[in-house]
Amino acid sequence: MIRPGAGEPADEARLRRYLLALVERRATPVHVAVAFNAVYFGFDTDAAGYAGGPLDIGDFPSVALGDEMAALPVGAMINVRTGGDLLPAEIVYKEGAHEALGVEGDIPGWLSGAPAGAQGPDQFDGTKDTSLRERLVFDADAFGPGLAASGARLNRLIRRGTIDAHGSLVVNSLYERSGDGPPESDLDDTSYYLRYLMTRGREQLDSSLAPMPLPLMLPPGATSQDREAGLRNLVNVVRRALASLPGIRLWGEYAFTRAAMADRLADGGPLGRDALETLARSVARSAAPIVSRGTAVRRRPVYTALGPALCSLPEAARLMRGTGYPSAVLHANVVLMDHVRREADEKTGLLPTGVRVALDDRWQGGGVWRAEHVGDGPASDVLRGASEEPNGRGWAECRERQAPRAPVVEPEPGDSDPGMPWPDEPDLGGPVLVHEGPGRLEWQQPLRARQLEGGYLPMPPAVTTGQGTAQRPGRAPRDGSGLLPSPGPSPDVVFRLEHDGQPSSVQRVRMDEEGWLVGLHWPSTCFPGILLDLAWQRGSRTVEARTTALIRPRTVDGESIEYRYDQRVRTRDGARQRPPDDTPLGRTRWLVMTAVRRFGLLDVVGRAMLARELLAPALLLVMTDAPEDPTAELVDAAVVELLAAGALTCLPGSQGDDGRPHHPTRIGERFVELLCYTPQVVEDRPRGHGDTGDGASQVRAKAVHHVPGSLRYIGHLGYEASPEQRRLFRQDFLKFGLVGSPELPPGYTYVRPHQRGC
Known part of the structure; x- marks a missing residue:
């Protein structure tokens, strides 16, 4: 499996030399996704393009100004519809282009840092697909002489309305919200490009014409999880190499040479040092108090989007075209950040005028900066201004004004961990009632790691007492109607578990004084966070439990997950290897x-x-x-x-x-x-894919195939195999008479032989 840091030093040095030449040669800052394209598809730094390369331009999606379409990431290859021939190009930059952006960079506070789909401080629905207005900057020269080679052609397309006044495509991009993972609109540009290559761009990724297509880098029989892990690792190799280049400066995921930055600062033109420094001072002055009749009136925070602000500078609009647009925007962000770091007090983060200036939104309008006059306010009211990570204060403050502050839950004594200022979530892993009737109680409960290791399971008070969930929690009274009997030795409780599609296993266990079933033996395929559906018939001494297989098995951080689970418990308790x-x-x-x-x-x-x-x-x-x-x-x-x-x-x-x-x-x-x-989740194809069975049992019976045991690399995620997986590997090593060492190699876990739906 391809992984960061696995290459030879000579190969890594050659990669860095190539990327340095790429950043120096491209006419615009190079995004990580664009750098990956160059490495993967063989961008010729001498010819400055993919001309004659492995890409079939006829398969690129076509895009025109004003389109409403499925969102495209930075790095996507497109055909620009010009009214004549298609113009192949590569998307090299994109930003938010909301209708509320003013022509001089003014922007309403709620829009700065707002989540995708927000239409105002009180208008947000996070459950629906999202349409965002975006500016796509493309490089037509990536496939030969394009727009930049002919200013007349660029002007002609602008006059015809094929592209906008900045030589860009402004479109309405649709982002889907599906599955358990984060919505598409919440992904950063590189993560969204990875998803794109695994779905709509998969044929391009698998092209046999590529110098070294991904399928040839993977072992035979590699799964979709292996494909995604391999692709992610390749991109991480490029990202790390790009960040290590000498003479390169990064803004977010974009890289440009310090020489290009020096050239801009040495320029006396409309977008040179004087203009950018003036803009930086203007952003800071915008929040200064208004003095009237000797009284200073404090202004509200002021938000400025740099893209429109740069375009409004005298004689700058003609330079803010094509690939020149992202160069100017990214350089301006760096100049403003350097200005804040140079002029602000190290302790308070305030400029001499008492104004705090900070990046608030990296994406909308090329970058939104927030300026607020703090004056002699208390230190606790001062935010860090010189961080390159956006604060998102605009949206947060507007939402705070719209809704009352949530009540603070006081921690219970003894709940917090030593040295930490807050307790763990008290309801994490607790039972969730599904149904309570006069004869039956049903609930759902995830397994915690300590319960797996200790062989026990807490029961809800309604089960131990038999008196319903309305009773106050605490030590249950012994009235004999629940599983906790009247004083005396506790008789056995029958625990019936249906797991892994096998017939129910029956265990006779005991209930202790606290209402826990003790002496349980959990199957080896149970894991921290796996969800149990439990039921108890009132008056009986039998507790029924079952697990449920996922329709789409998934790999989470390199670990195969085939059963429904609680994501929060897995995050907490899965960090033990x-x-x-x-x-x-x-x-x-x-x-x-x-x-x-x-x-x-x-x-x-x-x-x-x-x-x-x-x-x-x-x-x-x-x-x-x-x-x-x-x-x-x-x-x-x-x-x-x-x-x-x-x-x-x-x-x-x-x-x-x-x-x-x-x-x-x-x-x-x-x-x-x-x-x-954030859990890295990769979904496999559905169980029973391509089968005609009506139920889960039919799928298991009719559409299964044998999967041999295998080693899976998880070291790139910082994990190691659990003791249980090491024990299983040693067991199967002896059982099948394997050759070599019975110990798992560092960084690998063991996947046992099993049956899987086709």
């Missing part, structure tokens, strides 16, 4: 990932978000069995590598007086940077 890399840096990466997953704030899809400043106390809680404490330098290096590899991302958040972080940010709270773990 040992690190595959036993070097100091490898152990530290594992410790950081474990700390974020165990102590980060959980959301409904299983993301865990930990304030970066709380990483140190969180690490102390997961280092109990570590051979030695990592240094601060090792922790910083591990965070940088995890961010570069995409295993962690950064999100803006805020922190209340109780120390609990919040995302999105809340008005009046101190800004914090959140390290975010």
Whole structure:
């Protein structure tokens, strides 16, 4: 399997030389997705194009100004409909082009950092597909002499309305919301390009004309999960190489040379140093108090979108065309960021005028900057201004004004972990009532890791007492109507489990004083987070449980998941495997990932978000069995590598007086940077695909095939096989008479032989 860091030093050096030549040769900043295209499809840096390359331009989707279409990512190959011949091109940049953007860069506060689909501070539905107005900047020269080679042709297409005044395509892009993962509109440009290549762009990815198509890099019989993991690793190799280039500066996922930046700053023209510095000072002055009759009136925060603001500068519009548009926008963002870092106080983040300037939205209008006069406000009211991660304060503040503040839940004594300012979610893994009738109680409950290891399962109070869910939780009274009997030895309880499509297994277990079934033996294929559907007939001493197979099996962070599960529990309890890399840096990466997953704030899809400043106390809680404490330098290096590899991302958040972080940010709270773990989910094809059976049992009976045991690499995710998988590998090693070592190699887990629906 292809993975970051697996190449020879000579190959990595050759890749960096090629990427450096690519960034120097392209007429526009190079996005990670565009860099991947160049490596994968063989962009000729001497000829400056794919001319004569492996791409079939007849298969590219066609796009025209004003189209309503399925969203396209940066890196997508397209045909621009010009009214005559199709013009092949590569999308090299895109940004939000909302109708509310003003011609001079003014933008309503609610739009800055707003989620996809928001139509106002009180108009947002996150359950529907989303249509976004976007500006697509394309490079027609990527396939030979195009628009940039002929200014007359560019002007002609603009006059005819084939492209807009900036030589771009402004379209309405439809993003779908489906499945359990994050919606398409919430993905960053690189992640969305990966999804595109695995779906609509798959034929292009698998083209046999490519220098080295992905199928040839994978072992025989590779699954769709293997394909996605291999593709993701290839992109991460390119991303890391791009970030390591000397003489290169990054803004987000875009790379450009410092020489190009120096040339702009040496230019005395409409978009040179003086113009950009003037724009930076103008953004800061926009929030300065208005002085009238000796009284200073404080303004509301002011938001400025740099794309329209640059176009409004004198004589600049003619330069903001084609690939010159993203170059100017990205350079302006860097100039403004450097201005803030140079002029602002290191402790408060304020400019000498008492104004705080910070990036608030990276995508809309080329980048939205927020300016607010803070003056002598308290330090807790000061947000970090010099961070390249957007704060998203505009949307958060407008939402705060629309809805009352949620009540703060006080932690119960003893619930919080030592050194952490908030307790774990008290309802995490608890039973959820499905049905309660006079004769039967049904509920749903995920397995926690400690329950798997300890062989027990807590029962709801209604089961232990037999008196219904309305009774106050606590030690159950022994009235004999539930499973907890009157004083005396507890008789056996029959636990009937239906799992893995097999006949029910029956165990006789005991119930202890706290209402837990103890002495359970869980099947080896159960895992932390697997969902149990449970039922109890009142008056009986039998508890029935079953698991449910997923219609679409999936791979989560390299681990095969075939049963319904609780995403939040899996995030919390799945971070228990040992690190595959036993070097100091490898152990530290594992410790950081474990700390974020165990102590980060959980959301409904299983993301865990930990304030970066709380990483140190969180690490102390997961280092109990570590051979030695990592240094601060090792922790910083591990965070940088995890961010570069995409295993962690950064999100803006805020922190209340109780120390609990919040995302999105809340008005009046101190800004914090959140390290975010997001489960990487890859879905397989549905069970019984292509079969005509009516039920799950028919699919299992009629459409199954044998899958031999195999090793799966998970080291690139910072994981190691569990002790149970190591034991199973040793067992099957002896059973099948395999040759070699009975120990799993570092970084690999074991997938046992099994039957799978075709």
